[in-house]
Amino acid sequence: MDKEYWNARWENQQTGWDIGYASTPIVTFFNTFPDKDAKILIPGCGNAYEAAHLLEAGFTNITLIDIAPRAIAQVKERFTGQQIEILLGDFFDLKGDFDLMLEQTFFCALEPSQRPDYVKQASRLLERKGGEIVGVLFDVTFEKEGPPFGGSAEAYEQLFEKEFTIRKLEPCYNSIGPRQGTELFIRMAYKNG
Ligand SMILES: C[S@@+](CC[C@H](N)C(=O)[O-])C[C@H]1O[C@@H](n2cnc3c(N)ncnc32)[C@H](O)[C@@H]1O
Known part of the structure; x- marks a missing residue:
């Protein structure tokens, strides 16, 4: 799934993942978070x-990235005049140092074969600051071929444990209604050394 695939999903409003609000977990x-x-x-x-x-809660240093020009155009319009960095691009090419990387239906959108690269790229982006x-x-x-692609706690543990200390990987108690019983809450800290 490349840029064209994702942009077409946005253009054709095939965005079933979009819950319309910030997810409860x-x-x-x-x-x-202090x-x-x-x-x-x-x-x-x-x-x-x-x-x-x-932004409403007072966080001051947020960077967004998406590969789909249509998604980024919408987001730029929505956040006009606000203090936020908005990038059109591929996560795998991004450079920078972050304290936190938020995961909300991005990992599941990637081909499972890209998962090791996701872990590597996340560790590059988080290593300098010892981020999570x-x-x-x-x-x-x-049941259907993804995206979204699913997984299990065991598989995620194996995937992340070399680069990250797994601080939390547990059934999510406060998922939104339609996703109840299908999510894990994760908190994984970059492992130094
Ligand atoms: C399933 S959607 C999730 C969107 C949002 N996180 C949400 O929960 O509503 C996946 C998003 O990832 C974007 N995407 C897919 N591959 C990407 C990549 N390599 N780099 C950056 N964004 C990508 C798609 O354009 C799409 O907007």
Whole structure:
């Protein structure tokens, strides 16, 4: 799935993943996260509802990236005049150093063969600051061929454990209604050395 695939999904409004608001597990996490100046990356941001919530909550250092020009055009319009970095591009080419990377239906949108590269790229983006990936991953095997592509706690543990200390990988207690029982909440910290 490349840029053309994703942009066509946006152009044709085939955006079934879009819940229309910031997801509860992420909102709950940030309710008690103390550092409002943390440098936060939201890859595959789509409509970036989480970013709107974070700006309202006083977070000052948010970067969005999405590969689909249509998604980024919408987001740029929505956030006009606000203090936020909005990038059109491929997550895998991104350079920078972040404290936190938010995961909300981006990992599941990638081909499973790209998962090791996701882990490598996340560790590059988080290593300088000793940052963390925070958010939700699906804990389900989907009947249809993805995206979305599912997975399991065991598989994620194996995938991430070389580069990250797994601080949380547990059934999500506060998923939104339609996703209840299908998500894991994750908090994975870049492992130094
Ligand atoms: C399933 S959607 C999720 C959007 C948003 N996170 C949400 O939950 O509503 C996946 C998004 O990732 C974007 N995307 C896919 N591959 C990408 C890549 N390599 N780099 C950046 N964005 C990508 C797509 O354009 C799409 O907007």
